[in-house]
Amino acid sequence: MKKRISVSTYGLAVLCFIFILSGCKSAPEKAKTPYDRPLPPGQFALRKITNPQEIPDFTMACLDLAELQAGIARSINYLQKPSSRQYYPAGQITHSMAIESLKAFDEMLDSGLAGPQLNQAIRERFDVYISIGCDDQGTVLFTGYYTPIFDGSLTPTDRFRYPLYKQPEELVKGPDGEILGRRMPDGQISPYPPRAVIEDSLMLRGKELIWLGDPFETYIAHVQGSAKLRLSDGQITTVGYAANNGHEYRSVAQELVNEGKIPEDRISLTSMMDYFRRHKDQISRYVRRNARFVFFQEQEDGLPRGCLNEPVTAYRSIATDKLVFPRGSLTFITTTLPRAVGGQAVNQVYSGFALDQDAGGAIRAPGRCDVYMGVGDVAGKLAGQTYQEGRLYYLFLKQN
Known part of the structure; x- marks a missing residue:
């Protein structure tokens, strides 16, 4: 007959104490990989x-x-x-x-x-x-x-209230297409306003290209750089990137992760769209953290185009x-x-x-x-x- 092995009360206490101590130690946070690390000066990519x-x-x-x-x-x-x-x-x-x-x-x-x-x-x-x-x-x-397909309208309606805008005449580009800013009435060039100012001031009124039915859909079009819009008569029209306001891009997805709204291992375009469908009151607060604003143009051949x-x-x-x-x-x-x-x-x-x-x-x-x-x-x-x-x-x- 095999001898029965027992653990003393003292031994159990020690084991529990060690377990508790080890459980209190937090695992070291994994350092984030700097994928956006700039190219060092003088180095080729x-x-x-x-x-x-x-x-x-x-x-x-x-x-x-x-x-x-x-x-x-x-x-x-x-x-x-x-x-x-x-x-x-x-x-x-x-x-x-x-x-x-x-x-x-x-x-x-x-x-x-x-x-x-x-x-x-x-x-x-x-x-x-x-x-x-x-x-x-x-x-x-x-x-x-990708190029999303959304419902849209060429004119504003009760449903379609969120526009994509054409490039304004006062936007100034450099010889390489870089955004220099906004030409003011006196001829001076100043930085083009960020997203929040553009939206609040209605400074682009009259430059509407097409209207969408959801504010986050307009933002997706900004991020993706193009969109196909299904009109009420079933016709599909395509809009593509024309320019931006010259501000740096800031990731709304990262903001949602940082604030615990969506776990990092579940963040995706689909999860973001689901989140903002449930929290429409938060769309403006988050998208305005990305100051970059994109302007569009119609693509007559219907083909999504890149920056070339x-x-x-x-x-x-x-x-x-x-x-x-x-x-x-x-x-x-x-x-x-x-x-x-x-x-x-x-x-x-x-x-x-x-x-x-x-x-x-x-x-x-x-x-x-x-x-x-x-x-x-x-x-x-x-x-x-x-x-x-x-x-x-x-x-x-x-x-x-």
């Missing part, structure tokens, strides 16, 4: 990979080339415009490197190369550059954006910081992205080619990248659930 073993395997991406050539054609169209030259060189990347690389890649696709053969051709003909990321080790945070004024393509267009990355260029991304599977958003390991065709108010520095997810509610759900680290690469023809 891209680093050329010189060790062949560090070049990613493109094979899986070479098996999924849908819509890629359409995206390449749009980047080539942009780079063929004389105005595109003003943004080059971008770091060590010249204008000719960018456009010649796109044309060469397009020719390889025309030849029918795919899978392992295309992977090999890329490795032989192209240099691969990696974003230094937020930590100089290549860490990039990938998020998602070229149409964007789901999973083939990305938004980056155009102050540090070469616009229009061919990229390769590796991360985890949600895909629509049976009506559900399912996270999957992802690698694919994309074109750097857009920018975003929240997308600053080498450690951030926004992936365009498409149009409508499903795309919105995917965009709202995209928040993963990964790697961002750029491909350029080898230089003789």
